[in-house]
Amino acid sequence: MPEPPESSPLHPPSGRRLPARDAVIVVLLAVLLLVLFEGPSIRHAGQDQQPGAERDVLRALGAPAGWVADRLPFDEASDDALAFLEDDQGGGAGTFGRAGAAGAGVPAVPSSSFDPAQLGEAAPAKRPLGKLLVTGDSLSMPLDAELARRLVGEGVDVDRDPHVGTGLSKEGLADWGELAARQTRRDAPDAVVMFVGANEGFDLPGARGPIRCCGADWAAAWAFRARSMIETYRQGGRARVYWLTVPAPRDSGRARISRAVNAAIGVAAEPYRAQARVLDMAALFTPGFRYRDARDVGGRRALVREPDGIHLNARGAAVAADAVVDALRRDFEVR
Amino acid sequence: MVFPSLEFAFFFPVVLVLSWVLMPWPRVWKPFFLVASYVFYGAASAGWAVLLAAVTLANQLGAVLIARARTPRAQTWVMTGIVAVDLVVLGLFKYYGFFAEEIGRSLDAVGLGMPLPLLELALPIGLSFITFQAISYVVDVRRGHLAPASTIDFALYLAFFPHVVAGPIVRAREFIPQLAVPRDPRRVAVGAGVVLIALGLVKKVAIADFLARNVVDDVFAVPQAYSAPDVALAAYAYAAQIYCDFSGYTDIAIGLALLLGFVFPQNFNSPYRALSFSDFWRRWHMTLSRFLRDFLYIPLGGNRGGKLQTARNLMITMVLGGLWHGAAWGFVLWGALHGTCLVIEHQLRGRNLHAPAWLRWLIVFNVVTFGWILFRAGSLELAGQYIGQLAEPGPVTVATPAVLAAVIGVIGFQLLPPVPLERVRLWFAELPAPALGAGLAAVIAVVGATVPGGAVPPFIYFQF
Numbered sequence: 176m177p178e179p180p181e182s183s184p185l186h187p188p189s190g191r192r193l194p195a196r197d198a199v200i201v202v203l204l205a206v207l208l209l210v211l212f213e214g215p216s217i218r219h220a221g222q223d224q225q226p227g228a229e230r231d232v233l234r235a236l237g238a239p240a241g242w243v244a245d246r247l248p249f250d251e252a253s254d255d256a257l258a259f260l261e262d263d264q265g266g267g268a269g270t271f272g273r274a275g276a277a278g279a280g281v282p283a284v285p286s287s288s289f290d291p292a293q294l295g296e297a298a299p300a301k302r303p304l305g306k307l308l309v310t311g312d313s314l315s316m317p318l319d320a321e322l323a324r325r326l327v328g329e330g331v332d333v334d335r336d337p338h339v340g341t342g343l344s345k346e347g348l349a350d351w352g353e354l355a356a357r358q359t360r361r362d363a364p365d366a367v368v369m370f371v372g373a374n375e376g377f378d379l380p381g382a383r384g385p386i387r388c389c390g391a392d393w394a395a396a397w398a399f400r401a402r403s404m405i406e407t408y409r410q411g412g413r414a415r416v417y418w419l420t421v422p423a424p425r426d427s428g429r430a431r432i433s434r435a436v437n438a439a440i441g442v443a444a445e446p447y448r449a450q451a452r453v454l455d456m457a458a459l460f461t462p463g464f465r466y467r468d469a470r471d472v473g474g475r476r477a478l479v480r481e482p483d484g485i486h487l488n489a490r491g492a493a494v495a496a497d498a499v500v501d502a503l504r505r506d507f508e509v510r
Numbered sequence: 511m512v513f514p515s516l517e518f519a520f521f522f523p524v525v526l527v528l529s530w531v532l533m534p535w536p537r538v539w540k541p542f543f544l545v546a547s548y549v550f551y552g553a554a555s556a557g558w559a560v561l562l563a564a565v566t567l568a569n570q571l572g573a574v575l576i577a578r579a580r581t582p583r584a585q586t587w588v589m590t591g592i593v594a595v596d597l598v599v600l601g602l603f604k605y606y607g608f609f610a611e612e613i614g615r616s617l618d619a620v621g622l623g624m625p626l627p628l629l630e631l632a633l634p635i636g637l638s639f640i641t642f643q644a645i646s647y648v649v650d651v652r653r654g655h656l657a658p659a660s661t662i663d664f665a666l667y668l669a670f671f672p673h674v675v676a677g678p679i680v681r682a683r684e685f686i687p688q689l690a691v692p693r694d695p696r697r698v699a700v701g702a703g704v705v706l707i708a709l710g711l712v713k714k715v716a717i718a719d720f721l722a723r724n725v726v727d728d729v730f731a732v733p734q735a736y737s738a739p740d741v742a743l744a745a746y747a748y749a750a751q752i753y754c755d756f757s758g759y760t761d762i763a764i765g766l767a768l769l770l771g772f773v774f775p776q777n778f779n780s781p782y783r784a785l786s787f788s789d790f791w792r793r794w795h796m797t798l799s800r801f802l803r804d805f806l807y808i809p810l811g812g813n814r815g816g817k818l819q820t821a822r823n824l825m826i827t828m829v830l831g832g833l834w835h836g837a838a839w840g841f842v843l844w845g846a847l848h849g850t851c852l853v854i855e856h857q858l859r860g861r862n863l864h865a866p867a868w869l870r871w872l873i874v875f876n877v878v879t880f881g882w883i884l885f886r887a888g889s890l891e892l893a894g895q896y897i898g899q900l901a902e903p904g905p906v907t908v909a910t911p912a913v914l915a916a917v918i919g920v921i922g923f924q925l926l927p928p929v930p931l932e933r934v935r936l937w938f939a940e941l942p943a944p945a946l947g948a949g950l951a952a953v954i955a956v957v958g959a960t961v962p963g964g965a966v967p968p969f970i971y972f973q974f
Contacts, residue, residue, distance in 0.1 A: 204947030
């Protein structure tokens with residue numbers, strides 16, 4: 176066996192000793208400087224928390240911190256100075272911010288609302304799947320890796336682009352409207368697999384003020400955002416979108432949000448049946464929208480969820496990948 | 511609550527101020543700090559705080575019963591009982607799903623059905639560390655190394671927020687005596703604490719997470735998409751990542767404790783400069799090595815029973831050490847690999863094999879890095895694919911200058927003589943308080959700017 180030093184390695188570090196007052200000064204000074212230079216970030220962080228006591232505390236502290244920082248020039252200066260370190264994943268000018276309510280009157284019904292099969296028409300000829308984008312929040316992991324492993328030998332270029340902690344209703348970390356546009360510009364994928372919904376439930380802007388989760392108004396606003404993204408991803412009909420619904424989570428509070436999200440996904444995809452497929456993970460993993468840890472996999476019961484009661488584990492991701500690959504095969508040439 | 515978070519940035523200053531204000535009155539300070547620690551631990555789930563309280567009370571009851579037992583035999587029975595309870599609780603949360611599936615699979619193979627309900631229980635964060643510390647307390651009381659502490663002292667020892675989530679695994683006899691007298695407010699290692707906190711943040715956020723994002727996660731997820739140079743680089747990058755992630759956490763924990771007036775044991779000592787596998791385990795996760803040695807290897811007989819028994823004890827210790835990391839065959843194999851290397855090293859000890867130091871370093875470092883592939887891959891199938899790709903020639907696609915600099919920097923720094931590095935640390939630690947505060951704020955702002963989306967991924971060892 177390794178033999179760590181027999182004597183206890185409990186040595187206080189060498190160096191100068193200071194009064195405890197100095198420890199307090201150091202920490203308070205660091206916090207003060209961060210408030211002055213990063214106040215708005217603190218305010219945003221509070222807004223992006225899941226509802227709960229922590230969020231309330233952060234919002235209570237973030238509001239004055241942001242107020243102070245807004246009145247001083249330090250925040251901009253620090254943003255400029257540190258901009259070179261940031262990954263290019265910021266929100267930028269969002270598209271959702273401009274999203275308004277639907278206009279009056281009966282909206283036109285586009286031809287893309289119909290799947291050719293519904294009309295008894297022949298499906299368009301399958302073309303090879305060249306580029307697949309797998310994206311979403313943490314729900315899209317490890318599904319993205321599972322799909323990449325399966326398709327890497329088929330000549331499919333799989334771009335995995337998860338954005339952990341983000342949501343369509345959570346605007347601080349990423350604006351999915353803008354992100355979808357950027358992903359599409361960058362990759363021009365033939366197909367997009369979208370699996371999002373672990374960080375939803377935040378207020379959405381409405382004409383008469385914020386819309387709270389999870390009634391019909393909120394679902395409609397969420398569906399509008401999802402529909403905008405499908406419109407972007409489908410690239411005028413050139414690409415296919417596979418949007419996965421959210422399996423019921425263990426927590427009942429989250430389940431209420433997921434139910435609204437799933438309903439919104441169905442509505443969002445409705446006008447694009449020719450290009451957008453809704454893959455029902457909720458029914459696959461949680462029939463009746465009742466949470467389950469396990470399901471039959473290859474004739475045996477197996478755990479398919481992570482211990483957090485939200486995400487799919489590796490085996491669950493493999494089951495989801497089966498469904499995605501089946502759907503891809505219906506539209507593309509995939510071995 | 512986690513260290514690199516906004517919640518903690520508000521929580522810690524409040525606790526620090528009140529802690530030093532209340533320090534002269536232990537009867538007030540102890541309940542205050544206990545509540546603060548439970549707030550920290552229970553922020554994610556109140557249920558976890560309840561479990562921590564239950565583990566605390568059960569072990570304290572066990573320690574008191576041991577002290578009151580009249581015969582050594584009775585003491586041993588009580589100790590065995592309470593350690594068994596600790597291990598059952600840990601096993602239930604950590605291994606239930608894994609073993610239920612494995613048992614079900616085995617019974618399925620002989621035509622019997624699944625005997626146990628398949629449930630995925632959420633592992634309370636830090637439960638492994640809490641369990642090990644509770645066991646160390648009960649066993650030390652049984653061995654006579656320690657008298658039972660007061661309930662509040664023991665509760666503080668287990669819940670003390672700088673170490674409750676991921677160690678270091680502090681022995682009861684190291685920590686509880688520090689509660690006996692109030693910490694001296696005139697002699698606080700402020701500079702050393704701040705330097706450790708800053709260093710830990712840089713290691714975790716700027717290096718470990720950078721390597722994960724830019725190399726490790728992609729290559730380990732789909733190794734088939736990469737050729738030998740990429741998978742080899744990703745393995746070295748993971749060696750650097752896991753070191754920076756875990757030692758970064760430890761640095762922050764030790765630094766926070768220092769600011770509060772407490773001293774924790776060292777947990778890492780440049781592990782990648784090891785010239786033997788024993789040396790590696792003297793330098794890597796030192797407090798776990800100590801625990802395994804004192805509470806598993808030595809009770810098994812250690813190296814007292816000849817070469818064969820020593821080999822058996824080493825293998826058992828290392829395989830269980832691997833399994834401690836999680837319910838997966840990859841961890842078991844990782845432990846078995848290290849066990850095998852230690853056994854071979856033991857067998858060769860005393861023979862006149864004079865390999866040059868550079869060759870020994872090269873072998874140890876590369877075997878350790880190979881072991882990280884088993885540790886990280888996620889499944890044996892993926893580990894096999896990964897190792898298979900090591901023989902697949904092809905171009906280098908993931909080696910950017912920043913990635914190479916990070917990997918070479920992390921490993922190279924550990925090979926430098928420790929004295930100049932210590933001088934640099936001391937120079938920073940000697941700075942006046944305002945300079946330390948400004949420096950800490952600058953480090954937080956700079957490393958924070960490197961985080962995409964503003965959310966720091968969890969520390970790797972949180973899952974263990």
